[in-house]
Amino acid sequence: MNRVNNVLKMHQRDKFAWMIIPSMILGSSFLVNLIVGFLSGVEIYTGGLMSIFIYMFVLGIIVLPQTFPFAISFSIRRTDYFLGTTLHAVTNGFLMAIGLLLLSAIEKATNFWGTGLHFFHLPYLTDGNIVQQFIFNFLTFVLLFFWGFIIGSVFRKFRAVGLFVLTLACLLATTVLTVVIISYDWWDNIANWIVDLTAFELSLWFLPVILCYAVISFVLIRRSTV
Amino acid sequence: MMSSVVELKKLTKSYGDVTAVNEVSFTLEPDKIYGLLGRNGAGKTTIMHMITAQLFATSGELKVFGEAPYENSRVLSQVCFIKESQKYPDNYTVKDVLELSSSLFPNWDRQFANELVVDFQLPLKRKMKKLSRGMHSSVGIIVGLASRAPLTIFDEPYLGLDAVARALFYDRLIDDYADNPRTIVLSTHLIDEVSRLLEHIIVIDGGKVLINEDAEELRGSAYTVAGTATAVESFIAGKTVISREPFGSLLTAGVTGRLSEQERKKADSLGLAIAAISLQQLIVQLTSRKKDVKGGARG
Structure with missing residues (x-):
């Protein structure tokens, strides 16, 4: 546990990547929307909240090239690196999910910042109860982090060639899937199913995907070299 | 332990x-x-x-x-x-x-x-x-x-x-x-x-x-001999030579092996200077030899 703790310490020291940059991204997006909302006086529904989720994806990609060679050279085991990094990302996702809930509550309480700006409190996302909203935020953060992380792991293990092959494989798989869906006329069913899903239900579907991503990145990291 | x-x-x-x-x-x-x-x-x-x-x-x-x-x-x-x-x-x-x-x-x-x-x-x-x-x-x-x-x-x-x-x-x-x-x-x-x-x-x-x-x-395992070419050549005959640096009529040769008392006297009588070889020189000689052989074969 002490060794995993060292990996946590390693990430915690990088406050810039884990706290300052995401706050700046979300803050500036919010500020721009607030000014626009204030000047225009119209009720605005914005997707500015996406920025923080996208950043989590980017963080997932860059965390490996940033810290893996350093950690391995400084006598950290690969397993401990994976466990510590996962724990740190999940904890961060947890705190950020709570933070978004708080901001959403503040937004509602201040009557949408007095300007009708819907930045944190958005329809669909806030349909469920507070626990469901939290779980959606949390699982989305974790999913996006591991999505980035698996891309980083493939690059670490197989370099640019691996990433290229993976991209081709994904494109091919999507194409085949689309062809199958069209030829069997499944579009309507799929569309109906997705439309009926609540944000909370959707986020539960993230779980198996997160698990897959985590297991694959773990296997790749265990075999990665510096 | x-x-x-x-x-x-x-x-x-x-x-x-x-x-x-x-x-x-x-x-x-x-x-x-x-x-x-x-x-x-x-x-x-x-x-x-x-x-x-x-x-x-x-x-x-x-x-x-x-x-x-x-x-x-x-x-x-x-x-x-x-x-x-x-x-x-x-x-x-x-x-x-x-x-x-x-x-x-x-x-x-x-x-x-x-x-x-x-x-x-x-x-x-x-x-x-x-x-x-x-x-x-x-x-x-x-x-x-x-x-x-x-x-x-x-x-x-x-x-x-x-x-x-x-x-x-x-x-x-x-x-x-x-x-x-x-x-x-x-x-x-x-x-x-x-x-x-x-x-x-x-x-x-x-x-x-x-x-x-x-x-x-390793330091004691090689030495250099310097002097006139003919004297050096006669001294190093039959020894393992790792380097040869001619300079005009003079020659400096690197030789591996330990120097016996008898050899030291012989070197003195021939007017040769014996010096310890530095570790760097020794390693340079040993690791560049292969390349020289290859170069020779190509030429």
């Missing part, structure tokens, strides 16, 4: 059809300073990466502190590997690196680290990526020294460091080694600079062990 710190048996690393390390076997004993020498691309760094489980061997056996090092925290926590091209997280400051090292290395000496920071005049709050090349190297050196790891490996640790800073490194290393003996491996091209530190020398050439010998033995 452990007999050896590192044990390599026929360790091989190949990339496709290129063999970077070819059946290398040697052992490192506790509390000794080793020099791992050789030319660029000889396979030194690859060997050190395998010892620290950063690269995986293709075949062969490797034991560090009696165990396989891969994912082995008992082994890894006792090893500190400092390399020239070490990467640090972009947002890390010097202080971040040192603070984290104090949790990673069980024997970390905080006071010693602080003294070294002063010695090397490092700005603690500066980000690693903003450091000059020399300062960047100093951080690695400080981590390597203050970690006091039972197996400490320095791979070309002083890129960009000036002669004063390098001398400081050697002095601190030898002082601290006297109080806290441990196994130290130095890999470097500046052989003459470190030769006084080294107790045992392993020379890697073309992925193989060329020399694995006590430093004192």
